[in-house]
Amino acid sequence: MATTYRICPRSGLQFNSDAEKLMRWHAVAGVLSLLVGGIMALGVILTRWPAVKLLEADTFYMVLTAHGLNMLIFWIIFFEMAVLLFASSTLLRCRLAMPRLAWFSFWLMAIGAVMTNIAVFQGESSVMFTSYVPMMAKPHFYLGIILFAVGALLTCFIFLGTLVVAKSEKTYEGSVPLVTFGALTACIIAIFTIASGAIILIPTLLWSLGYIREIDSLMYRTVWWALGHSSQQVNVSAHVAIWYAIAAIVFGAKPMSEKVSRTAYFLYILFLQLASAHHILSDPGLGSEWKVVNTSYFMYFAVFASMIHGMTVPGAIEQAQRLKGYNKGLFEWLRKAPWGNPAFSSMFLSLVGFGFLGGISGVMMGAEQLNMLIHNTIYVPGHFHATVVIGTTLAFMGLTYFLVPVLFKRELLFPGYAKIFPYLFGLSMYMVALVMMGAGTLGVARRHWDMSFAGAPMAYEWPGAAYLMMGLTGIFGTIACVSGGLWILQIVFSLLFGKKLEEGEKLSMPIPLTLPAPTPGGAAHPPATPGTMVLALIFLTAFILYYFVNWKYLSSLWGMA
Template sequence: MLNKTLAMSDQEEQRTFSLSKQEKRLSMSFMYVTFISLFIGGLMGLLQTLVRSGTFSLPWGIGYYQILTVHGVILGLVLTTYFIIGFQYTLMNKTVGMSHKQRQTAWLGFWVMIVGTIMASITILLGKASVLYTFYAPLKAHPAFYIGLALVIIGSWIACFVNFRQLQVWKKQHKGEKSPLLAFMVVINMLLWFIATLGVAAAVLVQFIPWSLGYAETINILVSRTLFWYFGHPLVYFWLLPAYMAWYAIIPKIIGGKIFSDSLARLSFVLFLMFSIPVGFHHQLTEPGIDPVWKFVQVTLTFMVIVPSLMTAFSMFATFETTGRKKGFGGLFGWFKHLPWKDVRFLAPMIGMLAFIPGGTGGIINASNQLNQVVHNTIWVTGHFHLTVATTVILTFFGLSYWLIPALTGRKLTSKINKLGIIQTIIWTVGMTIMSGSMHIAGLLGAPRRSSYSTYGGTEQASDWIGYQIAQAVGGTILFVGILLMVYIFIQLVFFAPKGEEEFPIAEEEPDAEPTPRFLENWKLWIGLTIGLILIAYAIPFMDIIQNSPPGSPPFDWPIGNS
């Protein structure tokens, strides 16, 4: 074994574990919650676009911000978290295995999350927590909402430590060997999640729960928002990194290729861990009470995340081209033309990947101090979220589902379901292009976010926006059709598709790739550097906020903030 690299033989590289019935049942439990959430959250999104266009009024006294909260919480937090944890359990179980005790602990985490989800959902549906998914103070929800959020976070921490333990046990049994790439990626993502959720957990447990229960008369709003955005931006990368896992290590197998570079993939994930957390101030650029110097520091750190994103783009298109050339496809773009566009397992993630180009560009604009002033608090920001999370991430998750669900249920992805999946992907792409595109344009014209037609319908500028709001309703309607079709496909894959074995696509590394440097698995180094960057970015400004910001709730015209 080379002294400065991690070795793995060809036989070791292909070694995987069979998924037991109990492990499949565990992952599928998360998938059921995911697709129920997709339907409920999608319906709320459709109602939002209809209300915002002025073509529909909510019945039975239901409030606009009630459905807005359901949409954001159910899709932005519940759907994504449950899918990611279920998917990552499957990857870990397949690559490093799971013991009986670990599985029991994983079930405990699942049920804690379920209890928390039900508590928070009931309060929202009863109109007791119409505070949006950001739950900004001074808006106050019922205590059960915050307690429910705390339980969801605690349940997800249990999943974190199960994944950490899985890799630790594997490493003890395979000393000196390179850990499986997907297991490495899962642990990075769960490290990111655990470190980031410490902020929102502190806000919920120390500030919001005592305040909502009446034990505290006031709440320090700037502290609460700072803690939320310490979590809020890494949340975006918690969503994105499972998609990156698929792009790096699963899509190459689907197209008949190999991983371009194991080292580059690991390095990009390490950089995401380091640079996605200490950047929350770029969501607070217009808020008073934060020294502009520290805003500048965190904006600079935000742009560092562009580096691993560009590394990923390079790696993926290198994989595509290398695979195509090996198959004999000549010409400048022959390799691109002959990619498996008729395979929905490739098509959906590929469109998600392409959507990240304009999505990432919009993110650069949002994080730029000057350009942010143009789009701040407009529906442009909502359009950006729908390009990144609702297109890049969700389409990749859909693409994963076409082989993941059959692998967990013992059924086959038939040609008929594959065709339905292609239709669903096209419907989603068209609907999101119309809706997100009109949101971006309306945002540039000054249309506010978080507002219904009743809020701005009588304003002088409303006539400039209404056409784009109607376009959003059209796009939202198309998207809801796509949601219904995806739920139908899920039901087919779970209950009605023919029984059989579906491929679990995990790609191998290129045989002539450079060996992976040992330092890439130096967990103490990367965690230490991440904590160091967080302390540099937050320690001094946070102490300044605590010492100098008003202790009580400010007036209700306090600026809502960037996101």
């Protein structure tokens, strides 16, 4: 069958027909997973809200399991596979390698996701996202995750194959674009992640079938976290690539330095996966050398890389804006940014929230001593809701506003909601992350159905602030769930009922969708970026203060006699 292409008149992007259909199916499957995970999120939030306590304990753990798997695995990875297809076939303007295998991979992922969800909702696999042994789920729970992972692994190899196709057919010259390089980083981390998952989940499946007598719990935790945490590092690489893409789409921004940005991605490839160890910092059995090397010495290279991206993305935007004439003072470039364009506002809120809330708290948790302050408290979900929801999900949602007209050829319905959505969802998630971390600092446990431990022989009296913050988690979490639900409805309605955009037809929606355009002047020396430098210094100040405040807090817990 001949390969066919379409050039989008609105973006100038060239879509290979096979890749385009696959991107749509992956994106739709991802949004369906997000819908299930979002409904479950409401159940979790309304149960952990002490004044509401919606669900019974058994139902709560089932709902929490479904929430974790659908959000942290299915939604994210389906969407990331769409990003890999886009970053290879579309950005390199080439055919997709092995399209039949790509469809097979998609269906493996879809069958796996459905199978695991069935296992969870049957009620006998409430082992949560981590599925720690010796808690045992039904065999089809593990089998579903394995099938999903194999499908994703095959798509990663199809991405690599497409890079080979593009190079051999000379569809690009020199190095691949930076966004594609970011996707390559995500792909490499995904391959490590999925292989680690296979190493531990295949024996766990055999254990649940009765072929293996036992699985060592520490061995399970160590290997499983190479899947559990590294899968979230795939997100980081993917959403940073999306930050660069949105900066290029909305502003025509070019990276401040391709070398620096690529080197930062290279540091991700080498070191980002090692952060998995911070889940095991309080476990006996593993030595301090292993813990410190993994979560501190080497991990700081990856933290350094994130700080580079956090500076170069707004820096590239500042340069593009200054070239357009927004030169007054430190921040005119930022004030005059298109804050009503949801692709931009989502990206910027994602960048700031990921850095200030997710990044700083992640580094604090990665120090072995400080980790003891918050280990297994609700601080941990506070941290990863800042990275995965604010950092990744919000960036993906913002990109989706670009994809509806470009990939799905539909006009976006309810554009007024699109303008306010990033603030409604993003800022409520900022609050959720903050109050969760606040409650965690006071010691409130993560995952537990009843924070008050009512009826337990060793009850604990929490300070009023802990209940207040868990109540605020409920309020802001509900706002985030409802606004996220409305986003899903908006996207689904737009895909089903939005006006079909014919080839060549321009958008009539009022959301500005600026396309990459040559920046005027062609300056030999790009403008300086003092505004970004000030933002970076504010970030560093917050980082240092928060880090040392926690050491102070730790020292006050154990007074020296």
